[in-house]
Amino acid sequence: MKPATVDQYIAAQPAEVAQMLEQLRSIIRSVVPEDTEEIISYMVPSYKYHGMLVGFGARKSGCSFYAMSNTILYEFEKELQGLTYNVSTLHFDLGKKLPVTLIKKITKQRIKYNKEKAILKQQLKNNKLKK
Secondary structure (H helix, E strand, O other), X not given: OOOOOHHHHHHOOOHHHHHHHHHHHHHHHOOOXXXXXXXXXXXXXXXXXXXXXXXXXXXXXXXXXXXXXXXXXXXXXXXXXXXXXXXXXXXXXXXXXXXXHHHHHHHHHHHXXXXXXXXXXXXXXXXXXXX
């Protein structure tokens, strides 16, 4: 069954994984603006603020945090040392502490980039209307 809500997604996971997902959710929610949408996209919990922001998902051995950017993690290379990650996803194993500060920093940076992108988009729209 496909989850319709983030609550359903988390409830469908094994207890240890669900606990990690709730913690990730709480970390993300602590820094996103109030008008950020919490949705299921591509079958995983995601946050939308001026476009896709970040997301998270379950794995057999833990959970993952999706930065939804092919470049942002390069900005945090030093802080990523010792963590398992690929181009845009951090992976966390069961029983390991989540890097709360890093997750918040990445989410805040994504918010900044999405705001900047929205402003540029509006400026382009306004310039087209002036012509």
